[in-house]
Amino acid sequence: MIRPLTTVLCVDDDPDILAVVSLALRSLGGLEVHVASEGRTALGVLERAAIDMVLLDVMMPGMDGPETLQAIRANPATSTLPVVFMTARVQLYGQANPPAGVLAVIAKPFDPVSLTSRLQRLWAEFHASPA
Amino acid sequence: MNAEGARRLERAVRRLAAQASVSAVVVRRGDDVLLDHRIREADASYHWLERDIGRSGATLSVQHHGALDPGELNDAIAWCDDVLAASADVQELAAARDEAAKQEALLRSVLMTLTDGVLLYDREMQLVECNESAVRMLGVDRGEIGRAGDGPPRAYRPDGTALSREEWPAYRAVWGREWTNGELLQFRRRDGQLRWLLISAAPVSAGAVVSIADLTEFHEARAASEDHLRTWQALVDALHEGVVLFDVQGRVEQLNAAAEEVLGVRQADVRDGPVEPNAPPAVDEQLRPVSELPFQAARRSGRPVTGVVLGIRNRRGGMRWYLNSAVPLPDGRVVASTMDFTSVKSATEEMEQRKDEFISTLSHEMRTPLTSLAGALALLQAGLGEGNPAQTDGLVKICTRSATRLTRLVNDVLDLERITGGGISLKPSVHRVHDLVRHAVEAIAPAARIKGVAVLAGKESDDLVLTDPDRVAQVLGNFLANAVQQSEAGNRVEVTTTRVGNEVRMAVRDEGPGVPPAFRPRLFTRFAQADPSGARGGAGLGLSICKALALALSGEVGFESHPVRGSVFWLTLPAYPT
Structure with missing residues (x-):
């Protein structure tokens, strides 16, 4: 029996989206939520805290989503960490076939109320067949 | 004797x-x-x-x-x-x-009714008799009959050289006993008119008989039709569209210059008769080989064929696209036309692509505020703010901000469309440039104060402009908002006004980080943002709106940027004469 998802790092440069997502996961989903507004800050959080899953915005100033993903994979401590993309560019990142190293792509806008259960499902799938 | x-x-x-x-x-x-x-x-x-x-x-x-x-x-x-x-x-x-006498009268009446001119000269080269037609054609005075004339009218060969007296066919017949059979000559009549005459002359016992047919009208009609033909040929040759006449066997009978390359036949090649076309293989829009060309289809079906798109790879390897039509003629020949629309096609495709990109970017720009708006609303609906006024307030603020962002985005898109589409009406009036600058500075001041940025209107100037003040305020407001956004607390933003020739230049200078070099070329294009996330606020339409507005105001916008000294964004307008 796999333990449920408990800690999530949410990375987005839009403070309003970050606020909505963290509120939904924390208050409705009961998860522990860490937030970062860009890639480099996110890598710092990963070093300090034990994170189960990363929710990563694709387009960000400075270090963007794909660059951040690359850095996560390059670090042996986080190389197998499940990463989920969030993007408004649904044409570029199809939901059906997520890019390599990405567990899933969540298209913006999404429903924050059901977000926790969606992430729990992805967490379970990840452990059933680790990529 | x-x-x-x-x-x-x-x-x-x-x-x-x-x-x-x-x-x-x-x-x-x-x-x-x-x-x-x-x-x-x-x-x-x-x-x-x-x-x-x-x-x-x-x-x-x-x-x-x-x-x-x-x-x-x-x-x-x-x-x-x-x-x-x-x-x-x-x-x-x-x-x-x-x-x-009867015979003579009969002969005379025949002579008089002839449309051909007939003249009878005696052996002394005296005009003995001539009919009315001859009088009309040559403008001969009837009184000359029976006495020695002062020679023939001035006559010229078709090449323009003059005939001497001895070369005039009547002289050659009388003195040289020489026959002339249908010689085309041009005569200047005594009244000054030039006539084209076909002359025959026969020596007879009494002297010579000369007959004349007046071909002036025929000659002029032919010259006019040749002229007409030459004009048409020149017109057809000047066409950007290739035009070809195929004979009944499908060979090239005539073509204009524009059709040479696509047919592989030169105009000089068909001078001695029709030749087979030598066109490279053609493909359709899906790049499949084409077995029947439009002119062949028109010939086979007997019906016009229009709007057929064909691609032909030229000698340099590039694909050229042609729009073709062919019309069968009643005699079995076919007239075909072909127009190279490669540049139009690629421009259209580029426009389509740009439109797709615009739609895609626009939808992305809308999804971001929609995510926070819809998300915050969903959380409120799920009862997240119940019993927690601060949390409710936070979520409502997110909704308000997102709705404002969406509204501004929609307004910007509409504004840009209206300006670039020529749909804005300008209300120009004469203003001091300094007043326009001062108003813009006053408008941004509260926002700048919150950020701790000082905004200054530079030295006063008395230069005037005839312009729409609201639209100038929009451009300057945009420059100023960007400048304040790029500034940090303690920075200064200054607006200076200078007169450069017949133009007045308003420049907004900031002390921010400057425009990244890679981003400079597309700074004034739609949805251009150095920061792709939109984190700084706008959707990247502001500067493209400024550019479109400047154009509508007969002015110009531009910028200079330096990583240390910051950026200068300027607007120039035509100066109003003082």
């Missing part, structure tokens, strides 16, 4: 003629042949006529009527050189003369 001889001859002839039975005598005297005859008039009196009718050597036929008294005749013969004939039958001679 001496004087005595002449007198004797005359006496002999008179004696002969005095006989009641002799009415006509033909004698030869030296070179001259004389016919003397008398005619009984209606009152039974006799009237003698003498006429020089020819020269020796010329054919002269006078019938010998009745018998002369041999003694008298011999007597006469003894006195003249030669008596050729004498006639006693005056009635018959008169009848012959009448008949001749």
Whole structure:
């Protein structure tokens, strides 16, 4: 029996989206939520805290989503960490076939109320067949 | 013959003629042949006529009527050189003369009704007779008939060289006994008119007969039609569209310059007759080979074929696209046209692509505020704010901010469309530039103060502009908002006004980080943002709106950027004369 998802790092440069997502996961989903507004800050959080899953915005100033993903994979401590993309560019990142190293792509806008259960499902799938 | 001889001859002839039975005598005297005859008039009196009718050597036929008294005749013969004939039958001679007169009248009426001009010259090159048509064509004075004219009208060959008097066909016929058969000459008539005449001339015993056909109208019509044809040829050659005439066998009969490359046939190639087209293989829009070309389809079906798109790889390897049509002619030939629309096609495709990108970017720009708006609303609906006013307030603020962002985005898109589409109406009036600047500075001041940024309007100037103040405020407001956004607390933003020639330049200078070099070329394009996330606020339409507005105001926008000194964004407007 796999333990449920408990800690999530949410990375987005839009403070309003970050606020909505963290509120939904924390208050409705009961998860522990860490937030970062860009890639480099996110890598710092990963070093300090034990994170189960990363929710990563694709387009960000400075270090963007794909660059951040690359850095996560390059670090042996986080190389197998499940990463989920969030993007408004649904044409570029199809939901059906997520890019390599990405567990899933969540298209913006999404429903924050059901977000926790969606992430729990992805967490379970990840452990059933680790990529 | 001496004087005595002449007198004797005359006496002999008179004696002969005095006989009641002799009415006509033909004698030869030296070179001259004389016919003397008398005619009984209606009152039974006799009237003698003498006429020089020819020269020796010329054919002269006078019938010998009745018998002369041999003694008298011999007597006469003894006195003249030669008596050729004498006639006693005056009635018959008169009848012959009448008949001749009738023939002559008939001939004259035929001559007069001929549309061809006919002229009769005698051996002295005197105009003996001519018909009305000749008078009309040559502009000859009828009075000239019977007396020596002052030569032919000025005549020219088709190449423009003048004919000498001796080259005029009537002269050649009279003096050279030379035939002329249908020579085209141009004549300047005495009234100054130029006529194109087809001349024939024949030597006859009496001199020469000249016939003239006036081809002026025909010649002018032909020249006009040739001119017309040349004009059309020039027009067709000037066409950007290729035009080809295919013969019934599908060979190229004629083509214009624009059709040369696509057909692989030059205009010079068809000068000696139709040639086979030598076009490279064509493909359709899906790049599949085409088996039947439009002109072949038109020939087979007998129906016009229009709007067929064909691609042909040119010698340099590039694909060129052609729009083709073909129309069958009733005689089985086909006229085909082809237009190279490669540049139009690629421009259209580029426009489509740009539109797709715009839609895609726009939808992305809308999804971001929609995510927070819809998300915050969903959380409120799920009861997340219940019993927690601060949390409710936070979520409502997110909704408000997101809705504002969406509204601004929609307004910007509409504004940009209206300005670039020429849909804005400007309300120009004369203003001091400094006033426009001051208002813009005052408008941004509260926001700048919150951020701790000082915004200053530079030195006053009295320059005037004739412009729409609201639109200038929009451009300056945009520059100022960007400048404040790029600034940090303690930075300064300054707006300076300078006069450069016939233009007034308003420049907004900040002390921010400057525009990243990679981003500079597309700074004024739609949705351009150095920061792709939109984290700084706008959707990247602001500067493209400024550019479109400046254009509408007959001005210009631009910028200079330096990583340390910051950026300068400027707007120039035509100065209003003071």
